[in-house]
Structures are given as structure tokens and as C-alpha cells.
Amino acid sequence: MLTEAEEVIHARAAVACEAATAAGLPGRFEAWREDGLLAVLATAPDLRFLRTISGITEQNLPRAVRLAEASCWDGDPPTLVLPEGLVPRGTGLVPAGVRPIATLPLTSAKSESDVDDSPDVEVFLRVLLDGYESGEAVKAFVAAEHADPRIRRSLLVEDGVPISAAALSSHGYGVLLGGSATPRAHRGKGAQARLLVHGLAVAAREGHRFAVATAVEGSPSLSNLRRIGARVQVRRAFRLG
Structure with missing residues (x-):
């Protein structure tokens, strides 16, 4: 269910990014998929909480770290959202809070x-x-x-x-x-x-x-x-x- 739920959240993020772009808001707004990962970019400083990579598993965690290091983030890397129990040992990642997700x-x-x-x-x-x-x-x-x-x-x-x-x-x-x-x-x-x-x-x-x-x-x-x-x-x- 978590995978399906994250897909729904990402689909809504794509709608929001398209709407923000159409409204002419300052900055860039993008949502895309890459190697099974779900990425969202917003360049406005006050919207940096939107900058995320989700859909992360034990198998694609190394790819998620490489994506977070990519130049598209303009030196302000995103938050990587990992499921409970997945420990990013040896990746250089540091804790940055929690991102609850509710499903019904x-x-x-x-x-x-x-x-x-x-x-x-x-x-x-x-x-x-x-x-x-x-x-x-x-x-x-x-x-x-x-x-x-x-x-x-x-x-x-x-x-x-x-x-x-x-x-x-x-x-x-x-x-x-x-x-x-x-x-x-x-x-x-x-x-x-x-x-x-x-x-x-x-x-x-x-x-x-x-x-x-x-x-x-x-x-x-x-x-x-x-x-x-x-x-x-x-x-x-x-x-x-």
C-alpha cells in the first residue's frame, strides 16, 4: 500500500507543479520519475519542503543518493523520504525529521x-x-x-x-x-x-x-x-x- 500511496502523492504533486508553472509563480516547479524514483523540485526558497525524492527501496537507495547529488538541485539537495525500517548506512545521509503518510x-x-x-x-x-x-x-x-x-x-x-x-x-x-x-x-x-x-x-x-x-x-x-x-x-x- 505504501508504494501505491506514494504514487498518488506524486501524481498530485505533478498537478500542483503544473498549476504553479501555469500561474507564473517565481522559480521552477517539476515532478518526474527516474529509475523508479519519484522526484519533486521547487526552486523558491520558501517552498524547499517540496523538494523530495520518494519511492525509495533498499534496491534503489544508491540511485536515490546519486539523484540527490545531481546538478538539477542547484546546490540545495532534496529530502529523501524512506520507509520505516530502511536504514541508509554508509550513504552519508543524516536524519531530517519524519514525513507521515496516512492511507484509508x-x-x-x-x-x-x-x-x-x-x-x-x-x-x-x-x-x-x-x-x-x-x-x-x-x-x-x-x-x-x-x-x-x-x-x-x-x-x-x-x-x-x-x-x-x-x-x-x-x-x-x-x-x-x-x-x-x-x-x-x-x-x-x-x-x-x-x-x-x-x-x-x-x-x-x-x-x-x-x-x-x-x-x-x-x-x-x-x-x-x-x-x-x-x-x-x-x-x-x-x-x-
Whole structure:
């Protein structure tokens, strides 16, 4: 399941990179495959967290290290994301945190009645970005990604007011859940969890087999995923020493 999940994440990253390029954001945005590896490049300094190599196994780990040393990274090498248990001995890699990945099998469930699945794009982005509370470069990237027509947008509406935003995209048998955010004024109401369950129900009805999401270790988003039964795998991140 981890391999399939990483494929879904990479497919969504490709959509985001294409959207950022089309929107004319500063820098280069690329997602590509190389020798079974999944690479993502973003040259803007504030988006360096996107610079990753995944799809790494014991067999292709040496190739992943060589790719991380390549000139395409302009001297700012990417993060290599390894599955739990794969120890990069003798590679010169040093630990750089964790990158959890959550997977959920999809089964039929009741969707929320208070969700707008066809919101105005500008309204959706306003709610989403208000909830993200990020820097300008990240907000511009998120806005470009979530304005793309391949992204499906939803808003949870309470008394006529949109209080939380969530999106998903379809990639073969899987869907990618993200991004999702609730403005500070509306937190503590379970809004994100309700949108999460709604998205899973919609994806299940459409015949998708599994859902994938990423979240920061210790975050409310990861807690919500665990609460509804997601299997969370804590992938280890490494960088060149």
C-alpha cells in the first residue's frame, strides 16, 4: 500500500507543479520519475519542503543518493523520504525529521448535508488560505494548486457561512485528500473531521479503492485521520550530510 500511496502523492504533486508553472509563480516547479524514483523540485526558497525524492527501496537507495547529488538541485539537495525500517548506512545521509503518510480503505458512508461541493473558487480559496496562516509564497502556491480544475473543492457551511475548506483529487484507484484548513474563528467544531468523512464517502461512491493523505506529525489533521481509522506510516526523512 505504501508504494501505491506514494504514487498518488506524486501524481498530485505533478498537478500542483503544473498549476504553479501555469500561474507564473517565481522559480521552477517539476515532478518526474527516474529509475523508479519519484522526484519533486521547487526552486523558491520558501517552498524547499517540496523538494523530495520518494519511492525509495533498499534496491534503489544508491540511485536515490546519486539523484540527490545531481546538478538539477542547484546546490540545495532534496529530502529523501524512506520507509520505516530502511536504514541508509554508509550513504552519508543524516536524519531530517519524519514525513507521515496516512492511507484509508474506502467503504460506503453517509456524506454531509451541509457541504457545498461546487463552491465559488474565490470563496473556497479565501477560506482555505485563511485557515493555512502561511507565508505569501506558500499561499500563492496553494492558491494556484487549488484553483486547478483537476482539484475538487468542498466547503462546510454553517448558517450560510463557509467555515472550513477541503479538497481532493483522483489518481487511478486512489484519491489524495488535501489541502484542508479551518479559519481560527471556526476551529474546535469538528469541521475538518466532517469534511474528511464527507470526502471519503464521495470517493467511495465513485468507485475509488483507497485514500491517501499527508500531515505533520502531532498535528490535529493527523489526529483526525487516526480517529477515523487511517493507517499511519511514519516515513523517515534524510538529507545529504
